[in-house]
Amino acid sequence: MSRPSEHQLTILIDALGEAQRIGMLGPTPVAEAIQRAWAFVDAIPDQARTFIDLGTGGGIPGLVIAVGRPELAGLLVDRREKRIDLVARLIGRLGLRDRIEAWAGDVADLPTDRTWDVATSRGFGSPAYTAGHAAPLVSPGGLLLVTEPPDSNGERWMVEDVRQQGFELEGVVEGVARLRRVTPRS
Numbered sequence: 618m619s620r621p622s623e624h625q626l627t628i629l630i631d632a633l634g635e636a637q638r639i640g641m642l643g644p645t646p647v648a649e650a651i652q653r654a655w656a657f658v659d660a661i662p663d664q665a666r667t668f669i670d671l672g673t674g675g676g677i678p679g680l681v682i683a684v685g686r687p688e689l690a691g692l693l694v695d696r697r698e699k700r701i702d703l704v705a706r707l708i709g710r711l712g713l714r715d716r717i718e719a720w721a722g723d724v725a726d727l728p729t730d731r732t733w734d735v736a737t738s739r740g741f742g743s744p745a746y747t748a749g750h751a752a753p754l755v756s757p758g759g760l761l762l763v764t765e766p767p768d769s770n771g772e773r774w775m776v777e778d779v780r781q782q783g784f785e786l787e788g789v790v791e792g793v794a795r796l797r798r799v800t801p802r803s
Contacts, residue, residue, distance in 0.1 A: 625684050626651065632707045636675030641700055654678035656791035657737050658685035660762050665734040669694060669754055671724050672741040676704045682737065683708070683717045690716040692733070696723045724750045732756040739764045745778035752782040752798070761796040765789050 629651050636642045642650065657678040661668065668691045670679030679693040693708075695701050701721035708717050720727070724741075736751045741763070751761045761784055765771060771789040774796060779786075783800035 628711060629681060629684055632680065632710050633676060636703055636707070639703070641675030641703060642677065650677055651681055653792065654681040654739075655685060656793045657762055658682055660760070660790060660793050660795055661686060661689070661735050662760070665689065665760075667691065667733040668735040668737060669733040671736055671738040671747070671751065671754075672696075673704060673719075674700055674739070676707055678737055678739060679717075680704070680707060680711065680713075683713050684711060691718070693717065693719045694724055694727065695719075695721065697721070724754075727754060729753040733759065735760045735762060737762045744774050744776060745782075748774075748779040748782040748784050748796070752784070755798045757783075757798055757800070759798045761794075761798065763794045763796070765792050765794045767792070769794070 626648065630647050633642060633647045637647055654677045658681060666689060668682060668689055670691065670693045673679045673693040673695045679691060683691055693704050698721040701719045705719040708714055708719060732754055734756055736755045738747055741747045747763060755761055769789055771786045771794045774786045774794055783798050784796040785799045787795045787797050
């Protein structure tokens with residue numbers, strides 16, 4: 618995928634700037650946060666049609682993905698209702714209501730009768746916790762994309778707890794670990 622256009626960057630900076638002003642995004646300049654989140658956009662395979670953002674917070678990377686990949690339908694999830702209220706308003710402002718939803722609640726409470734091609738997360742929890750919560754939500758063959766610490770090779774994902782959830786590390790690119798769902802959750 619290409620980098621965001623000037624127009625995309627402008628509308629995202631404006632929308633996410635509101636999230637930052639009210640304390641729902643950290644102090645990193647919004648344009649820089651968007652550029653970092655664009656690694657998620659690049660990591661999603663062309664054949665994907667759906668994604669779920671776990672612990673979306675102020676909307677990164679979920680809103681960046683939604684703007685950068687207009688063919689995807691998505692669900693942005695956070696257990697804090699105040700954050701989801703803002704994200705829902707930003708979805709409207711960005712003109713994404715026809716394909717992007719916001720849901721307030723704990724990821725563990727999501728119905729498991731629906732799965733997504735890709736799950737994303739910036740800082741949801743430990744590898745075992747993240748994999749355990751993502752497993753029932755990611756389609757077999759789908760991906761879990763997670764932000765990694767600087768200079769990480771993803772080694773922290775190569776543990777038995779993650780493998781038992783059916784995820785296998787494919788690699789880390791631009792700070793995003795790419796884990797394939799290879800087996801159904803047991």
